[in-house]
Amino acid sequence: MAREHDSxxxxxxxxxxxxxxxxxxxxxxxxxxxxxxxxxxAVPVRTAYNQWTQFKTFPRFSGVVHGVEQVxxxxxxxxxxxxxxxxxxxxxxxxxxxDAYLAWRGLEQRPSHQGEVEFRPTASGGTAVTVRMLxxxxxxxxxxxxxxxxxxxxxxxxxxxxENFKRFIEGLGQEGGAWRGTIRNGRxxxxxxxPPRSRVAQWPVG
Amino acid sequence: MxxxxxxxxxxxxxxxxxxxxxxxxxxxxxxxxYSLEQTSPRRTGVxxxxxxxVGGIDCPGCAWADPAPGQRHRNEYCENGAKHINDExxxxxxxxxxxxxxxxxxxxxxxxxxxxxxxxxTEPMIKRQGSDHYEPIGWNDALGVLAGELTSLASxxxxxxxxxxxASNEAAFVLQLFARAYGTNNLPDCxxxxxxxxxxxxxxxxxxxxxxxSLDDLHxxxxxxxxxxxxxxxxxRQLSALEEAKRNGARIVAVNPLPEAGLRRFKNPQKxxxxxxxxxxxxxxxxxxxxGGDLALFQALNRLLLEAxxxxxxxxxxxxxxxxxxxxFEEFAQHARTxxxxxxxxxTGLTREEIEKVRDEVLRSERVIVCWAMGxxxxxxxxxxxxxxxxxxxLRGNLxxxxxxxxxxxxxxxxxxxxxxxxxxxxPDSFLDALQEEFGFDPPRPHGLDSVxxxxxxxxxxxxxxLALAGNFVRAAPDSEVTEEAMRSCRLTAxxxxxxxxxxxxxxxxALILRTLGRxxxxxxxxxxxxxxxxxxxxxVHTSQGRLEPASHLxxxxxxxxxxxxxxxxxxxxxxPWDRFEGDYDTIRDHISxxxxxxxxxxxxxxxxxxxxxxxxxxxxxxxxxxGKALFTRNERVVPKAPEGHLLLQTxxxxxxxxxIPYTLDDRYRGIHGSRxxxxxxxxxxxxxxxxxxxxxxLVSVWADGTERRARNFxxxxxxxxxxxxxxxxxxxxxxVPLDSVADISNQPTSKGIVVRLExxxxxxxxxxx
Numbered sequence: 001m002a003r004e005h006d007s008x009x010x011x012x013x014x015x016x017x018x019x020x021x022x023x024x025x026x027x028x029x030x031x032x033x034x035x036x037x038x039x040x041x042a043v044p045v046r047t048a049y050n051q052w053t054q055f056k057t058f059p060r061f062s063g064v065v066h067g068v069e070q071v072x073x074x075x076x077x078x079x080x081x082x083x084x085x086x087x088x089x090x091x092x093x094x095x096x097x098x099d100a101y102l103a104w105r106g107l108e109q110r111p112s113h114q115g116e117v118e119f120r121p122t123a124s125g126g127t128a129v130t131v132r133m134l135x136x137x138x139x140x141x142x143x144x145x146x147x148x149x150x151x152x153x154x155x156x157x158x159x160x161x162x163e164n165f166k167r168f169i170e171g172l173g174q175e176g177g178a179w180r181g182t183i184r185n186g187r188x189x190x191x192x193x194x195p196p197r198s199r200v201a202q203w204p205v206g
Numbered sequence: 207m208x209x210x211x212x213x214x215x216x217x218x219x220x221x222x223x224x225x226x227x228x229x230x231x232x233x234x235x236x237x238x239x240y241s242l243e244q245t246s247p248r249r250t251g252v253x254x255x256x257x258x259x260v261g262g263i264d265c266p267g268c269a270w271a272d273p274a275p276g277q278r279h280r281n282e283y284c285e286n287g288a289k290h291i292n293d294e295x296x297x298x299x300x301x302x303x304x305x306x307x308x309x310x311x312x313x314x315x316x317x318x319x320x321x322x323x324x325x326x327x328t329e330p331m332i333k334r335q336g337s338d339h340y341e342p343i344g345w346n347d348a349l350g351v352l353a354g355e356l357t358s359l360a361s362x363x364x365x366x367x368x369x370x371x372x373a374s375n376e377a378a379f380v381l382q383l384f385a386r387a388y389g390t391n392n393l394p395d396c397x398x399x400x401x402x403x404x405x406x407x408x409x410x411x412x413x414x415x416x417x418x419x420s421l422d423d424l425h426x427x428x429x430x431x432x433x434x435x436x437x438x439x440x441x442x443r444q445l446s447a448l449e450e451a452k453r454n455g456a457r458i459v460a461v462n463p464l465p466e467a468g469l470r471r472f473k474n475p476q477k478x479x480x481x482x483x484x485x486x487x488x489x490x491x492x493x494x495x496x497x498g499g500d501l502a503l504f505q506a507l508n509r510l511l512l513e514a515x516x517x518x519x520x521x522x523x524x525x526x527x528x529x530x531x532x533x534x535f536e537e538f539a540q541h542a543r544t545x546x547x548x549x550x551x552x553x554t555g556l557t558r559e560e561i562e563k564v565r566d567e568v569l570r571s572e573r574v575i576v577c578w579a580m581g582x583x584x585x586x587x588x589x590x591x592x593x594x595x596x597x598x599x600x601l602r603g604n605l606x607x608x609x610x611x612x613x614x615x616x617x618x619x620x621x622x623x624x625x626x627x628x629x630x631x632x633x634p635d636s637f638l639d640a641l642q643e644e645f646g647f648d649p650p651r652p653h654g655l656d657s658v659x660x661x662x663x664x665x666x667x668x669x670x671x672x673l674a675l676a677g678n679f680v681r682a683a684p685d686s687e688v689t690e691e692a693m694r695s696c697r698l699t700a701x702x703x704x705x706x707x708x709x710x711x712x713x714x715x716x717a718l719i720l721r722t723l724g725r726x727x728x729x730x731x732x733x734x735x736x737x738x739x740x741x742x743x744x745x746x747v748h749t750s751q752g753r754l755e756p757a758s759h760l761x762x763x764x765x766x767x768x769x770x771x772x773x774x775x776x777x778x779x780x781x782x783p784w785d786r787f788e789g790d791y792d793t794i795r796d797h798i799s800x801x802x803x804x805x806x807x808x809x810x811x812x813x814x815x816x817x818x819x820x821x822x823x824x825x826x827x828x829x830x831x832x833x834g835k836a837l838f839t840r841n842e843r844v845v846p847k848a849p850e851g852h853l854l855l856q857t858x859x860x861x862x863x864x865x866x867i868p869y870t871l872d873d874r875y876r877g878i879h880g881s882r883x884x885x886x887x888x889x890x891x892x893x894x895x896x897x898x899x900x901x902x903x904x905l906v907s908v909w910a911d912g913t914e915r916r917a918r919n920f921x922x923x924x925x926x927x928x929x930x931x932x933x934x935x936x937x938x939x940x941x942x943v944p945l946d947s948v949a950d951i952s953n954q955p956t957s958k959g960i961v962v963r964l965e966x967x968x969x970x971x972x973x974x975x976x
Contacts, residue, residue: 072825200414
């Protein structure tokens with residue numbers, strides 16, 4: 001989010017984009033200080049990816065996620081917390097490629113965070129799921145905790161959540177749903193133009 | 207509770223400086239004062255604590271969205287919502303004795319405020335042909351009179367079925383089904399008079415008539431425009447969303463001919479900082495624009511953005527979005543570059559520097575939202591203005607991403623849902639085909655009458671029966687004298703109403719008042735206590751269920767009245783299960799789920815705590831326009847002008863008013879107390895016209911037909927209105943809006959930008975309230 005008196009010009013595209021060899025502009029993978037954790041899961045990439053897109057099911061396996069609202073394909077609102085503490089924040093998915101990649105960023109300013117998850121097939125027919133995440137605390141939290149401490153806590157959390165996800169999808173064996181759309185620069189892309197047309201009223205609302 | 211007023215209140219105008227902030231403790235005090243005047247502390251507590259809560263009562267006051275269930279306050283309502291709901295929950299009652307005491311002629315001379323203050327209607331009433339009094343009538347006889355008149359018409363198109371935005375989805379669906387089974391598409395609604403221009407412009411350019419933003423988008427925008435909108439009075443809960451956006455770092459640009467208090471600062475009464483602190487500054491930048499200058503403003507901004515791109519290619523416009531998702535850019539850009547700064551200055555009253563500063567705000571912002579209301583839609587060029595806003599949004603790809611989008615802010619709580627349910631005189635064949643398949647009859651295909659055309663048809667004798675599902679059509683409509691003449695020329699007028707209003711007193715030869723349950727009241731049917739559903743301004747569909755004991759055990763629900771009327775009128779042809787509809791609203795929703803796109807599994811999904819969100823194609827990357835892409839448009843320049851000695855008038859609400867109904871004679875935020883017959887004029891214009899504060903004038907509008915339209919006896923109040931403009935309250939000044947003065951394309955009455963002159967009437971006594 002642009003700052004209140006930031007004299008810089010905001011480029012209309014999402015920051016951190018890069019053009020690929022195929023000419024498509026994609027989000028640049030996180031290069032700066034971030035935590036990175038990988039877990040291998042004994043289900044095919046498609047199964048793992050499909051289940052991951054079912055954000056509302058995260059509370060079923062997560063130790064910290066208490067609820068997820070899917071506002072629309074690119075926006076989710078997460079409620080996380082320990083014990084009686086709860087925090088709700090909105091997240092934007094800025095890029096999503098089926099069976100391959102998903103990148104997000106928090107819409108809150110404080111703390112800001114962004115992340116990405118990659119899905120790669122393994123030689124054994126399973127899936128390597130890698131999560132990279134960058135959390136930038138602001139204000140007092142930033143002053144009281146150095147990056148390394150935050151990174152350690154975040155890494156431990158991400159590791160545990162990935163393992164929870166592994167046990168969940170391996171236990172289920174099959175995904176419980178799927179969203180197979182593509183997102184570029186925070187917008188849903190359609191290979192074919194029709195998907196939701198039949199699902200909404202198309203007459204003018206006065 | 208206080209007794210209803212016997213006589214009209216005396217008007218004595220006093221003027222204080224306009225407020226610089228909205229809400230705060232005074233909002234709580236005024237809301238409670240009014241509520242306790244109307245009803246008991248217990249009823250006040252029950253309905254306020256149920257308001258806008260999960261499973262509670264959807265506030266009929268406005269269509270603003272509710273926060274997610276875990277995020278709602280225990281008191282999730284605003285001052286005006288609290289007043290509105292307790293205005294309905296009042297313990298005052300109108301009995302048959304009242305109508306014996308007051309003739310229809312007597313009531314027609316009363317003010318809107320006095321009529322409303324008399325209380326709730328408790329039984330059906332009829333004014334028979336030739337009589338000047340309403341008298342009680344049983345439900346069967348009342349519906350028999352109406353059905354008999356409908357069946358006697360030479361053509362179904364001699365009847366009109368009007369809907370106000372208070373009606374639930376279920377009632378609206380049943381009404382349109384009845385009207386079409388009866389044989390007509392004459393389904394005007396209040397949308398015709400508020401946001402028709404939005405629906406037309408957005409449908410053409412984006413392929414959806416609805417706004418594209420959610421509360422989460424507003425909370426996370428970088429820059430929010432509030433254009434032609436007064437959230438402090440008309441959508442106070444929007445201020446909480448703006449406060450959250452500001453907390454997240456958003457900037458706000460307000461564009462308005464009046465520096466409204468709610469655009470300046472908000473003291474949230476639910477927070478300590480709002481009670482004892484300074485609250486939150488809302489607008490970081492205020493553009494004091496002339497009425498109708500918004501089109502020129504956005505054209506100027508678009509020119510500046512194009513020039514910024516020329517100076518720094520690839521850094522300003524979102525070429526990926528423009529190339530992939532839009533059409534018409536080149537033609538638009540060519541036209542936008544010709545925008546003339548002298549025209550912009552004349553149309554807006556703003557300097558180029560002021561507009562360039564806004565451009566800089568835009569360039570610093572990655573996520574932009576534009577909100578607007580009737581300060582845009584009610585101009586003759588409302589549709590082009592909204593198209594130009596869409597152009598502005600598309601240049602930098604501010605559509606379809608989080609924190610971006612267009613936000614027409616609607617007023618009545620279910621005005622959007624009623625249209626979704628088919629209350630429209632031009633429904634497409636896809637909807638009519640679905641009705642035919644579901645119910646086995648062939649709905650009429652020719653388009654019906656909207657509000658303006660319905661008035662014309664009544665006046666010309668082509669419409670003989672007028673039925674209104676809620677609302678106060680006579681006072682909401684333009685050209686009051688013409689509208690009243692039209693209503694009086696009907697053979698029968700019938701209103702499904704909770705409270706008395708002027709539409710009951712300006713009526714046809716025969717008139718019916720069909721008293722109905724309010725939103726706040728328990729509705730008990732054969733199958734239990736049903737809930738109804740509504741759709742808010744952000745396309746969220748959820749339930750509403752009343753909690754209070756009804757004003758009378760003889761009241762019928764809106765659905766019940768319509769179903770019984772349909773049974774009496776249609777006599778089983780076509781075979782539609784009206785009795786099941788009345789007894790179990792689930793069955794209505796089952797049919798809706800098979801007819802209205804987006805409502806599949808309606809009953810199951812709507813009973814979730816959050817209800818469900820209708821998808822918005824724009825947010826899913828789909829543009830249902832004529833070419834399958836979002837359309838840039840080329841809009842001709844408009845420079846609104848008033849001849850020498852004239853002003854451009856906008857009609858507006860006072861703060862203490864809900865739609866056509868004033869609750870008091872005060873307008874607290876604008877510093878107007880004790881009278882509504884005021885005209886707010888810039889001090890320089892007051893002097894230029896040779897007037898002074900307190901002078902009495904008639905407002906006379908100028909229109910091509912040469913007819914003199916006059917609003918009598920207003921007091922001049924110097925006020926920081928934009929130069930060359932004036933503002934006065936509606937419905938008192940609706941008389942000045944010619945019926946033929948409509949917005950291009952949308953046919954929406956132009957209640958803004960009316961050319962008026964102020965004729966001194968120094969010999970007059972103080973204004974009266976009527």
